[in-house]
Each structure stands twice: as structure tokens, then as C-alpha cells.
Amino acid sequence: MxxxxxxxxxxxxxxxxxxxxxxxxxxxxxxxxxxxxxxxxxxxxxxxxxxxxxxxxxxxxxxxxxxxxxxxxxxxxxxxxxxxxxxxxxxxxxxxxxxxxxxxxxxxxxxxxxxxxxxxxxxxxxxxxxxxxxxxxxxxxxxxxxxYDSEEIGRIQAQELLKAMGPKARDGQIVMMNGDPTDPNTRALVKGARSVLDGKVKIGRSYYTAGWIPENAFRNMSAAIAELGADRIDGVLAANDGLAGGVVTALKAADMKPLPPVTGQDADLSAIRRILKGEQYVTVYKxxxxxxxxxxxxxxxxxxxxxxxxxxxxxxxxxxxxxxxxxxGPLVPVTRDNIEETVVKSGLYTVDQICTPAVAIDCREAGLSP
The missing domain is CATH 3.40.50.2300 (Response regulator)
Incomplete structure (x- = not known):
């Protein structure tokens, strides 16, 4: 053309x-x-x-x-x-x-x-x-x-979140931490996620995060915890890994144990380490x-x-x-079980880059060794 x-x-x-x-x-x-x-x-x-x-x-x-x-x-x-x-x-x-x-x-x-x-x-x-x-x-x-097909990313995130929640999804409640409302990808992500989530789980709170800024996600998540109660949040659909980082920080600040499953996308290095530590459940690798x-x-x-x-x-x-x-481009969900087959095999990161001393034990448990 x-x-x-x-x-x-x-x-x-x-x-x-x-x-x-x-x-x-x-x-x-x-x-x-x-x-x-x-x-x-x-x-x-x-x-x-x-x-x-x-x-x-x-x-x-x-x-x-x-x-x-x-x-x-x-x-x-x-x-x-x-x-x-x-x-x-x-x-x-x-x-x-x-x-x-x-x-x-x-x-x-x-x-x-x-x-x-x-x-x-x-x-x-x-x-x-x-x-x-x-x-x-x-x-x-x-x-x-x-x-990438952002609607499909939203569907993958929602499917993986429901999988992680298991039977809890039936009577459970989640928080949606969406991206910036002016971003067309945000609208597509929400549409894709809601096509999977609606009728399957209760959405207790849904936020749009100005600028995709993690600090804004932290504030939104802190508000959700205060309004819903820490014991009534069974999962968080975070639109990308930056927002997931803000969400996880808020969950840990509220002393939630164990942490509920949290989604993301982009396969940020920090997100891969959070997945290894059990702080984030999935990211979507593009x-x-x-x-x-x-x-x-x-x-x-x-x-x-x-x-x-x-x-x-x-x-x-x-x-x-x-x-x-x-x-x-193609889309692949990354969990603790397939880090080596996805982001390592593709050359995005080496095991040495991922497995810092802070996550060395988690790496060994996941079968990752330098």
C-alpha cells in the first residue's frame, strides 16, 4: 500500500x-x-x-x-x-x-x-x-x-487469573487495575478481559490508571483494600507489569498473606522475578x-x-x-512453570540476569540454574 x-x-x-x-x-x-x-x-x-x-x-x-x-x-x-x-x-x-x-x-x-x-x-x-x-x-x-491484539491479551490475562483462582473464582471477588483511559490498548484490554470475566467472578472495584504510572496503581490498590477489605480480594487483573508492581507493593503493605494472584504483561525483568517469588502469577510475553x-x-x-x-x-x-x-505479533502467557521455555529460550533474558541472589532459592526451586 x-x-x-x-x-x-x-x-x-x-x-x-x-x-x-x-x-x-x-x-x-x-x-x-x-x-x-x-x-x-x-x-x-x-x-x-x-x-x-x-x-x-x-x-x-x-x-x-x-x-x-x-x-x-x-x-x-x-x-x-x-x-x-x-x-x-x-x-x-x-x-x-x-x-x-x-x-x-x-x-x-x-x-x-x-x-x-x-x-x-x-x-x-x-x-x-x-x-x-x-x-x-x-x-x-x-x-x-x-x-499486538490487545483484546486477546485481555482474554489471556483473564483466563490465567481464573485458572489461578480455581474454585475461589465462583464466589470470589477481584480488582481490575486498568491502564490509562486515553490509551486505545486500555479499552481493548478491558473489552477482552470482560468477555472472559463477566458472569464468572465478581469485579469488586475497577480502576483506570493515569499515565500507566505504578505509583497511581499503588494508590488505587490501597483504596480498594481499604474499601473492600484485604480478606475479600481474591485476585487482581493488572493490565501490565508496571501496574502489577504497584499492586503487589500495596498488597504487601497491607500484610496480605498469601498474596492473591496478580496478572501483567510485557515480561519485565522485575515481573519475572516477582513470578519466581510467588508475588505475581502471570505476565503476557510479547x-x-x-x-x-x-x-x-x-x-x-x-x-x-x-x-x-x-x-x-x-x-x-x-x-x-x-x-x-x-x-x-504472537502472545505467550508466562508463569513460574515456563520461564525457561519462554523468556530464556527466546533470548530475552539469561538465567544469570534473572537469578540474582535475592531470588536464587526461587530459581533453584523453579529449575533455573546459571
């Missing part, structure tokens, strides 16, 4: 001012050397990478370096400029404008807010700059999408490398003016189109 080209918008800020604005709005970095960022050749252009925040560990430790690595493999002459938006829509809007003004030919965008950035994506389209929506499906005229590689491959192809048919076999819909080329 080729990106529509209705004409180039006229930049309204100078390149110097735009670069200053970009640096002021988030962490910025570059890879590659290119004196002509728009580039007249197929392998001489700039790709902008916009990530939503720094408090979610995966963006800086996995997604950013993986995307940069794959772009450099595919296009050694390309330059990558990246920015983190501090979970602020206005910051990300300014970063988008600055990257366009400074010559980015393609953008890879993980939107802070899928709806609020629609006008920015439209301006990118008008400036002849295709946008690859990353991890979260943005509204507006995006050119491609690399992510191959960051597969997601990052797909985004990089689509961005490079779009920068070269190539079609995406050989890369993107899926199609998704947003408010603008029902035929967006997409790559949706």
Missing part, C-alpha cells in the same frame, strides 16, 4: 527553532549521519521515533534500541531521531511538528493519546510524511501499524524484537516509496481507514 500524497505543507517554524523545541520536549538521540535528511536517494533519509514516556521500562531498554538496530541493518545511510514525550500530549505534538520541520521522511509514533494526536498525524500526511503507528493504534491517516523489527521494516519501506505487502500480512481499522497494513 503506497502512502497518499496530497501535497506538502509549508513549514511554519525555522529548522533551528524546531530543533530547539524538540530538544526541550523530551530526550532526543540520533543514529547515522545524513547531511540531507529528506534525502534524494533511497538510503539517505531520516526516520523519527516518538515514544510516550520513560517510566515504562520497555521503551528505553527494548523498543528504542531494537528499532534503531533494525533500521541500521536495513538502511545504513538512514538517520534515526528519537524523543520521549513524558506522557504528555502537548509535548508529543510539538515533537511531531519539530521532526517534520527538521526533515523526517517517516515517523514511527507510539501515541500518548490516540485521539488527541489525530490532527498531528493529519499534518504529517499533508507534509508527505507517512506515520507508522507503534504499539498503540492511533486515529487519523496512519500508513501502517505494528503491535516479542519486542518482532514488534520493533516490523515497525523498522515498514518505516524503511515507506521511506523508499515501496509497498508493504511483503511485510504486513494483517489489516486493522481506525477512524480513518479499515485497510491499514499491520503486523500483529
Amino acid at each position: 503506497s502512502f497518499p500524497r496530497p501535497g506538502r505543507a509549508v513549514a511554519t517554524v525555522t529548522a533551528v527553532a524546531a530543533l530547539a523545541g524538540l530538544a526541550a520536549c523530551g530526550t532526543v538521540g540520533e543514529a547515522g549521519d545524513d547531511p540531507d535528511p529528506r534525502g534524494s536517494g533511497k538510503d539517505s533519509f531520516t526516520i523519527g521515533l516518538l515514544l510516550p514516556d520513560t517510566h515504562t521500562a520497555r521503551w528505553a531498554t527494548a523498543d528504542n534500541p531494537l528499532i534503531m538496530k533494525r533500521i541500521k541493518e536495513l538502511c545504513p545511510g538512514c538517520k534515526v531521531t528519537h524523543a520521549y514525550a513524558s506522557a504528555d500530549v502537548a509535548t508529543q505534538q510539538q515533537q511531531i511538528e519539530s521532526m517534520i520541520a527538521n526533515g523526517a521522511k517517516v515517523l514511527i509514533l507510539d501515541p500518548v493519546d490516540d485521539k488527541a494526536l489525530r490532527s498531528s498525524i493529519a499534518r504529517a500526511r499533508d507534509a508527505d510524511v507517512p506515520v507508522v503507528s507503534y504499539d498503540r493504534l492511533a486515529e487519523g491517516p496512519i500508513a501502517a501499524y505494528s503491535s 516479542s519486542f524484537e518482532a514488534e520493533a523489527n516490523a515497525a523498522a521494516e515498514m518505516a524503511v519501506a515507506l521511506g523508499r516509496g515501496e509497498k508493504l505487502d511483503s511485510i504486513a500480512k494483517d489489516r486493522v481499522s481506525n477512524d480513518t481507514s479499515d485497510d491499514i497494513p499491520a503486523v500483529l
